[in-house]
Amino acid sequence: MLAEFLQFLFSGVTVGATYALVGLGFSIIYNSSHVINFAQGEFVMIAGMSTVSLLALGLPMPIAILIAVMITTAVGLLLEKLAVEPARDASIVTLIIITIGASIFLRGAAEVIWGRDFHSVPPFTTNDPILVGGAALLPQTVWIVLATLVIIAGLWWFFNRTLTGKAMLATAYNPMVSRLMGINTKFILSLSFGLAAMLGGTAGILIAPISLTYPSVGVMLGLKGFCAAILGGLGNPMGAIAGGLIVGVSEAMTAGYISSAYKDAVAFIIILAVLIVIPSGLFGARGTERV
Amino acid sequence: MFKKILTGLGRSALPVLAAFGLIAGAQAADGVKIGSFLAVTGGASFLGDPEKKTLEMYVEQINKNGGVLGKPVELIVYDSATSPKDAVTFVKRLIEEDEVDVIVGGTTTGETMAVINEVQDAGMPFISLAGAGVIVDPVKKWVFKTPHTDGLAVEKIFIDMKENGLTKVGVLSGSGGFDQSCHGNVLKLAPKYGIEIVADETHGKGDTDMTPQLTKIKNTPGVQAFLYCGFGAPTSIVAKNYKQIGMTIPHYQTHGSASQKFIDGADGAAEGVRLPAAALLVVDQLPASNPQKKVAGDYKNAYETRYKDQISTFGGHAYDGLFIAVEAIERAGSTDKEKVREEIEKTKNFIGADGIFNMSPTDHLGLGPDSFVMVEVSDGTWKLLK
Numbered sequence: 001m002l003a004e005f006l007q008f009l010f011s012g013v014t015v016g017a018t019y020a021l022v023g024l025g026f027s028i029i030y031n032s033s034h035v036i037n038f039a040q041g042e043f044v045m046i047a048g049m050s051t052v053s054l055l056a057l058g059l060p061m062p063i064a065i066l067i068a069v070m071i072t073t074a075v076g077l078l079l080e081k082l083a084v085e086p087a088r089d090a091s092i093v094t095l096i097i098i099t100i101g102a103s104i105f106l107r108g109a110a111e112v113i114w115g116r117d118f119h120s121v122p123p124f125t126t127n128d129p130i131l132v133g134g135a136a137l138l139p140q141t142v143w144i145v146l147a148t149l150v151i152i153a154g155l156w157w158f159f160n161r162t163l164t165g166k167a168m169l170a171t172a173y174n175p176m177v178s179r180l181m182g183i184n185t186k187f188i189l190s191l192s193f194g195l196a197a198m199l200g201g202t203a204g205i206l207i208a209p210i211s212l213t214y215p216s217v218g219v220m221l222g223l224k225g226f227c228a229a230i231l232g233g234l235g236n237p238m239g240a241i242a243g244g245l246i247v248g249v250s251e252a253m254t255a256g257y258i259s260s261a262y263k264d265a266v267a268f269i270i271i272l273a274v275l276i277v278i279p280s281g282l283f284g285a286r287g288t289e290r291v
Numbered sequence: 292m293f294k295k296i297l298t299g300l301g302r303s304a305l306p307v308l309a310a311f312g313l314i315a316g317a318q319a320a321d322g323v324k325i326g327s328f329l330a331v332t333g334g335a336s337f338l339g340d341p342e343k344k345t346l347e348m349y350v351e352q353i354n355k356n357g358g359v360l361g362k363p364v365e366l367i368v369y370d371s372a373t374s375p376k377d378a379v380t381f382v383k384r385l386i387e388e389d390e391v392d393v394i395v396g397g398t399t400t401g402e403t404m405a406v407i408n409e410v411q412d413a414g415m416p417f418i419s420l421a422g423a424g425v426i427v428d429p430v431k432k433w434v435f436k437t438p439h440t441d442g443l444a445v446e447k448i449f450i451d452m453k454e455n456g457l458t459k460v461g462v463l464s465g466s467g468g469f470d471q472s473c474h475g476n477v478l479k480l481a482p483k484y485g486i487e488i489v490a491d492e493t494h495g496k497g498d499t500d501m502t503p504q505l506t507k508i509k510n511t512p513g514v515q516a517f518l519y520c521g522f523g524a525p526t527s528i529v530a531k532n533y534k535q536i537g538m539t540i541p542h543y544q545t546h547g548s549a550s551q552k553f554i555d556g557a558d559g560a561a562e563g564v565r566l567p568a569a570a571l572l573v574v575d576q577l578p579a580s581n582p583q584k585k586v587a588g589d590y591k592n593a594y595e596t597r598y599k600d601q602i603s604t605f606g607g608h609a610y611d612g613l614f615i616a617v618e619a620i621e622r623a624g625s626t627d628k629e630k631v632r633e634e635i636e637k638t639k640n641f642i643g644a645d646g647i648f649n650m651s652p653t654d655h656l657g658l659g660p661d662s663f664v665m666v667e668v669s670d671g672t673w674k675l676l677k
Contacts, residue, residue, distance in 0.1 A: 015499060129536075
C-alpha cells in the first residue's frame with residue numbers, strides 16, 4: 001500500500017519537476033515582456049536533440065550537455081533578436097502569435113535536421129532503480145530534483161543579489177520608469193529569452209533519459225509547463241515550481257487511484273478550480289486596481 | 292492563408308508532374324498504366340518514401356523482363372503529402388486524365404478513406420497500402436489492401452498467450468488512432484480467445500512516465516501477462532518503466548513497435564518483449580521451408596543493394612500491392628477493369644512480403660493471423676520464436 005503510494009509520488013515528482021522547469025521559462029519571459037512564449041517547449045526539444053547529436057559525435061556527456069545548453073540559449077537569443085524584437089511595438093497578442101509561429105518553425109526545422117525518429121539519451125549515472133519502501137526510484141529522478149533545487153537557488157540569488165537580476169525585476173514592474181532610470185530594457189528582453197531558453201534546455205536534457213526525445217516532445221511539455229506557470233501565478237518563479245509539482249503529482253495520483261482515463265482531466269480541473277477562486281494563481285501578485 | 296499557399300504549391304507542381312506523365316505516355320503508347328498516390332512528403336513520409344522507391348524499382352525490373360502482357364508498364368506516382376484532400380485531387384487526375392488501369396497507393400488510412408468514393412464511382416481497381424481494417428471492412432467492391440491490420444496483430448498475440456497458458460491480461464493503451472483501434476480490437480477479440488482483461492489502463496499523448504499505470508497493473512490480482520497498444524516513443528518508455536518497477540510477467544507489444552528504434556530507445560529494457568511482426572523483419576532467421584523466405588529475402592537484398600538503406604516493412608506493402616495487381620492483369624489477359632478486379636479478388640496463395648494472400652469476395656485483404664510471426668527482443672535484436 002505504502003509502496004504503491006510512494007511509486008505514484010515518485011512518478012508525480014519526476015514529471016512535476018520537468019513541468020516546473022518548463023514553467024519557470026514561461027514566467028521569466030512573461031516578467032520582462034508580458035509575452036507568453038509558446039516556443040518554450042521547443043527549447044526543451046532542441047536541447048535534447050542536440051545532446052543526442054553531440055553524443056553521437058563522441059563527445060563526453062558533460063561537454064555535450066554544456067554545448068547543447070549553449071546551442072539552445074543561442075536559439076533563444078536569436079528568436080528574440082529576429083522575431084520578437086523587430087515587432088516589439090506590436091501588441092502583446094501579436095507577439096504571442098509570433099512565438100506560436102516560431103514554435104512551429106523550430107519543430108519543422110528539427111524534423112529536417114534530425115528526422116522524425118525518437119532517440120534516447122543515456123542517464124547521467126546508472127539506470128538501476130533505487131528501492132525506497134518497495135517503490136522504485138530512478139537515479140535520474142534524483143538528478144532532476146537536485147538540479148531543480150540548484151536552479152531555484154541560483155535564480156533566487158540572481159534576482160535578489162545581482163544588479164542585472166534586480167534590473168529584470170524592475171523592468172517587470174514598470175518598463176517605462178526602468179528605462180528612465182537608465183536600465184537597458186532591450187538588453188533585459190534579450191536576456192530573459194536567453195535565460196528562459198537556458199532553463200528550457202536544461203529541463204530538456206534532464207528529462208531526455210526518461211522521456212526520450214523527438215521533434216514534437218516539446219508540445220505537451222510546453223502546454224503542461226504553461227499550466228504550471230498559470231497555476232502558480234504567472235511571473236512568480238516559485239509559483240511555477242509549486243504549480244509544476246501540483247500538476248505532476250495530481251496526475252500521477254489520479255492515474256494510480258482513480259483512473260488513468262481521467263488523468264489529464266483532473267489536472268485541468270484543479271487548475272480551473274484554483275483560477276476561479278484565485279484568478280492570479282496560487283502565488284501570483286494580487287492585482288489591485290488603483291483609482 | 293496557409294492552406295492557400297499549400298494548394299498553390301500543389302497546383303504549380305501539377306503541370307510539372309503532368310508533363311512527366313505526357314512524356315512517359317508518348318513513349319509507351321498503349322502500355323499498362325499503374326497509377327499511384329503516396330505520402331512521399333508530410334507526416335507519413337517515412338512510410339511513403341520506401342513505398343515509392345519499391346514501386347519504381349520493381350516497375351523498372353518488370354519492364355526489363357518484358358513488361359506485362361508483352362506491353363511496357365508505365366508508373367505514374369503523385370505525392371499526396373499525407374493530405375486526404377490532395378489524395379482526392381490526384382486520384383481524380385489518375386482516373387480522368389492519366390486513364391490508369393489500376394491504382395496501387397494510399398499510404399495512410401486518411402488518404403485511402405478519402406478516395407474510396409472516387410474509385411468506387413469510377414470502377415477503378417484500387418489496392419491500398421494503409422493499415423486500418425475499416426478500409427476493407429465492410430468490403431467495398433473496388434477496394435483492396437495489403438498491410439496487416441491491428442486486429443490481426445491482436446489475434447496473433449492472443450493465440451500466443453493461449454499457447455503459453457496466459458489468460459488474465461492487463462492492457463495499457465495510448466490515445467492515438469492506432470492505439471485506440473488496437474484497444475478496441477483487444478476488447479472485442481478477447482472473449483473469442485478466452486482471454487480475460489483484468490486491468491485496462493490508458494496514457495495521454497506526449498506522456499513521459501507510465502509508472503502509475505504499470506504499478507496498478509502490477510498490483511492487479513491474478514494478472515498473468517501485459518499487453519501494450521501503442522506506437523512511437525511511448526513503446527520504449529513503457530518498456531523502460533516496466534523494468535524499472537520490476538515487473539516480470541510476460542510483456543507483449545504490437546507490430547507498432549517492430550522497429551529498431553524501439554529497441555534502441557529502451558536502452559536495454561526491451562529485452563524479452565514479445566510482438567507479432569511481418570516475416571520481413573526476421574527474414575534471415577526464417578527456416579528454408581518457409582515459402583516467404585525467398586520472396587522477402589529477394590526483396591530485402593534488391594532494396595538494400597539499390598538504395599543503400601535499411602528495408603522497412605512499409606515498402607513491403609507496396610511490393611505486395613504491385614505484384615498482386617500485375618499478376619491479376621496477367622491472369623485477366625487484358626486491362627479491362629472489371630476483369631482485373633475479379634482477378635484481384637481471386638488472388639490465391641500469393642506469396643508476398645507481408646504474408647500469403649488468399650482473397651475472396653468477402654475478404655479484400657486475404658491475410659490471417661498466421662501472416663505474422665512472433666518475435667522476441669534478444670541481445671538488442673529480433674529473435675524469431677519457435
